[in-house]
Amino acid sequence: MAEFRGKVALVTGVGRVGQIGHAVARALGRAGAQLVLVDRVAEVAERAKEFAATGVAARGCTGDLTKPDDARAAVALALKEFGGLDVVVNVAGGLLHMGPAAAIPVEMLDREFAINVKTTVLMCQAAIPALAVRGGGAIVNFASIAVLQPQAQMASYVAAKAAIAGFTRALALEVAPQKIRVNAVAPAAARTADNIKQMGDLPELVPLDDLVAAVLYLASDDARAVTGEILPVTGRSI
Amino acid sequence: MQLAGKAALVTGAGRRVGRALALGLADAGCDVAVHYHGSATGAQETARDIRQLGRKAELVAADLRDARAARGLADQAARALGRLDVLINAAAVMVRQPVLDVTPESWDATLDLNLRGYFFVAQGAVAHLRSARGKIVNIADVGGLEPWPTYVPHSISKAGVVMLTKGLAKALAPEITVNAVAPGPVLLPDDWDETTRRRFAETTPLGLGSPDAVVHAVRYLLEGGDYVTGTVLVVDGGRMLR
Numbered sequence: 001m002a003e004f005r006g007k008v009a010l011v012t013g014v015g016r017v018g019q020i021g022h023a024v025a026r027a028l029g030r031a032g033a034q035l036v037l038v039d040r041v042a043e044v045a046e047r048a049k050e051f052a053a054t055g056v057a058a059r060g061c062t063g064d065l066t067k068p069d070d071a072r073a074a075v076a077l078a079l080k081e082f083g084g085l086d087v088v089v090n091v092a093g094g095l096l097h098m099g100p101a102a103a104i105p106v107e108m109l110d111r112e113f114a115i116n117v118k119t120t121v122l123m124c125q126a127a128i129p130a131l132a133v134r135g136g137g138a139i140v141n142f143a144s145i146a147v148l149q150p151q152a153q154m155a156s157y158v159a160a161k162a163a164i165a166g167f168t169r170a171l172a173l174e175v176a177p178q179k180i181r182v183n184a185v186a187p188a189a190a191r192t193a194d195n196i197k198q199m200g201d202l203p204e205l206v207p208l209d210d211l212v213a214a215v216l217y218l219a220s221d222d223a224r225a226v227t228g229e230i231l232p233v234t235g236r237s238i
Numbered sequence: 239m240q241l242a243g244k245a246a247l248v249t250g251a252g253r254r255v256g257r258a259l260a261l262g263l264a265d266a267g268c269d270v271a272v273h274y275h276g277s278a279t280g281a282q283e284t285a286r287d288i289r290q291l292g293r294k295a296e297l298v299a300a301d302l303r304d305a306r307a308a309r310g311l312a313d314q315a316a317r318a319l320g321r322l323d324v325l326i327n328a329a330a331v332m333v334r335q336p337v338l339d340v341t342p343e344s345w346d347a348t349l350d351l352n353l354r355g356y357f358f359v360a361q362g363a364v365a366h367l368r369s370a371r372g373k374i375v376n377i378a379d380v381g382g383l384e385p386w387p388t389y390v391p392h393s394i395s396k397a398g399v400v401m402l403t404k405g406l407a408k409a410l411a412p413e414i415t416v417n418a419v420a421p422g423p424v425l426l427p428d429d430w431d432e433t434t435r436r437r438f439a440e441t442t443p444l445g446l447g448s449p450d451a452v453v454h455a456v457r458y459l460l461e462g463g464d465y466v467t468g469t470v471l472v473v474d475g476g477r478m479l480r
Contacts, residue, residue, distance in 0.1 A: 173479040176443030181476075206465055213462025222458065225424060225451035227444055227476040235465045 002220035005032030008082040009219070010074060012065060012123060013092035014047055015039030018193030020142075021091035022047065023208040024215050029056030031216065033087065036078045038123075040064050040092075057082070065092055065119035071126035078130065085130040087219045088139045090120045093160075101155035109156050116160035121167060124182070128175060136179025138219045141168045143184040145234050165230050172228035181227040183218040187211050188234040206233055239373060239460055242267030245322050247315040249302065249359060250329030252277025254425055255377060255449045257284045259326050261291070262453030266461070269294035271315030271322075273329060275301050294319060302329050302355035303347070312363035322366035324460060327356040328377040330395070332427060336388050345391050352395035357402055360416075368413045375456050376403050378420040380474045396420075400470050407468030415467040419455045422474020424448055443476030 009028045013021030014037040021039070029035050029051050035058040037044050037051070048060035059081045063070030078085040093116035097108040120141050131137030144161040151158060165184055172182040189195050191205040199205070214233045217223055246263045250256035252274035260270050261284065270288050272295055274281035281297055288295035296318035300307040316322040330352040335344055360374055367374065381389055382396025399418060407416040423438050424447035430438075439446045455473045459466060472478055 169479055172476055173443060176476050176479075179444070181444070210463070210465035213458070213464075214466070217454075217458040217462055222454035223451075223473075224454075225422070225444060225447035225473045225475045226455070226471070228479040229472050231471065232469050233463075233466055234469075235467070 002031055002216040002222055004028055004087070004220065007033045007086040008036070008078050008084055009033040009087035009089065010036040010038060010078055010085060010127065011089045011091060012038040012074075012119065015041040015044045016193070017047070020190055020192060020208065020211060023212050024089050024091055025051070025058075027212045027216055028087070028089075028219070029054070029058060034082045035059070036061055036074060036081070038063055038065065038074045038092070065123055066114045068122050068126070071122040074123070075126045075130050084134050085127060086134055086137045088123060088127045088131070088137070089215060089219060090123050090139070090141045092119045093142060095154060095157045097156045098153050100153065104156045112156040112160050113163065116157070117163045117167070120164050124167075124171060128178075128180060131180045132175075132178040137181075138223070139171075139180065139182045140215050140218045141182070141184040143168065143186045143230055145186045145188045145232055147186055147230065148232060168230065169228045176227060181223065183223070183226060183229045183231065185211065185214050185218065186230050186232045186234075204235055206235055239323070239464060241324075241457075241461060244324060245269045245271070245315070245319040246324035246326060247271040247273060247298070247312060247322060247363070248326040248328060249273040249311070249355075251284050252280030255421065255452050256326075256328035258449035258453050259328055259377075259456055260284050261287055262450075262457065263324065263326070264288040264291045264293040264295070266457060267293070268324065269319050271296050271298045271318055273298045273300065273311060273315070275299065275329070302359060303350040305354055305358045308355045308358035309362040311359050312366055316366045321370065322363060323370045323372045325360060325363045325367065325372070325374045326377070326456065327359055327374070329355060330377065332379070332381075332389065332392050334388050335391055337390055340391060348391040349395050349398075352392070353398040353402065356399055360402075360406060364410065364414065368410075371413055373460050374406065374414060374416040375459050376416070376418040377452070378403070378418040378470060380420050380422045380472060380478055383420060383470075383472070383478060403470060404468045411467060415463065417459045417463065417466060417468065418470045419452055419459070420470050420472045420474065421452050422447065422472070422477040424451050424473065441477075441480065442474070443479060445475060447473065447475050
């Protein structure tokens with residue numbers, strides 16, 4: 001299937017094993033990509049070392065992607081270490097607020113948008129010039145199935161993920177002339193270590209392998225005619 | 239799903255995207271039942287090329303506008319190949335029909351093949367696919383997601399394929415996954431002139447595609463999409479973004 005030999009991929013949210021970012025990075029590495037791993041936690045350096053020990057070229061980059069300089073530094077690391085950038089997967093983000101929409105504290109709203117929308121937008125902004133120099137590339141963002149099937153008691157998260165979906169489609173249109181494709185996956189809750197801990201080992205949790213397969217398809221040249229797509233990965237029809 | 243050693247039925251495999259899909263699945267290791275109706279020569283060429291890839295190819299003929307023939311097609315394919323794991327519904331027509339030119343006959347010719355045919359081929363395949371925990375991929379069209387004023391019956395048929403996909407996905411879970419690919423301009427109609435082709439290329443953000451793009455999308459849904467059902471994957475070079 002998807003082939004990434006000779007490509008450089010930057011993945012955000014790779015700090016912790018058992019989470020989506022780590023699974024995506026591991027699969028890209030196995031498919032031949034050289035990796036820049038980004039996270040706000042310093043453990044990302046450990047992840048890079050672990051990948052290197054398995055023969056995958058990987059560099060860790062600690063940064064706060066709600067800051068433009070940190071996003072630019074991650075791209076600069078890819079250019080310095082691997083000479084370019086072909087693929088960006090924006091996994092970093094998460095669900096913060098659960099509760100009635102009418103009572104979302106404003107600080108929580110700001111934070112939810114910052115960790116989901118701002119990180120994605122800033123990473124894309126930083127990466128686009130580098131992708132364009134290579135003659136094109138692929139960005140895969142993380143929306144959520146909640147964008148297509150809204151859920152109650154998590155409105156700020158749904159709104160933030162909807163913003164990512166909207167940004168994905170708008171950006172796809174804007175950068176198509178540079179042969180940069182921009183898509184998003186829209187998963188249901190995934191079988192991550194955190195989700196299993198919080199929700200229990202529910203059968204409907206999306207296996208990480210299936211989520212990874214969707215990301216790798218969209219990131220690969222196999223999807224060269226696919227842009228602006230919000231691809232559900234849910235285990236059920238929608 | 240690992241495709242090596244599996245058996246696939248591809249309808250409309252004598253030409254265009256159906257042919258590319260049959261060859262793409264053979265390349266992935268599938269034996270293929272090559273369905274055709276009008277394109278016997280093309281189907282024979284498809285079968286020959288599949289055999290050259292080292293896979294088994296069996297020709298299965300049927301007029302899928304005939305619902306009984308459509309319902310019996312999977313049995314034919316399974317008998318010929320010894321099993322059936324994958325169904326690709328691709329046999330369709332795309333006929334330009336300005337609204338005032340549509341006749342009951344031209345309407346039926348499009349809807350009977352493009353929509354009713356898909357349903358009854360799928361219905362006939364259910365028993366085989368259930369036991370194999372198989373997969374169905376329907377080839378829809380972006381014309382089923384946006385209105386094309388001179389192709390209204392075609393657009394309706396493909397919009398029907400989108401709902402067929404979602405309905406079957408729910409009805410046949412968890413044993414069978416059902417998804418669709420909605421191609422954009424990956425292979426323009428043979429009779430389009432150069433000016434129209436150029437206009438399409440210029441108005442598609444990523445330019446014109448190729449049938450390979452559809453093959454890759456179908457392979458993703460078969461090989462990587464075990465947890466994906468009821469989804470319509472748009473492969474249109476960004477055309478729907480305009």
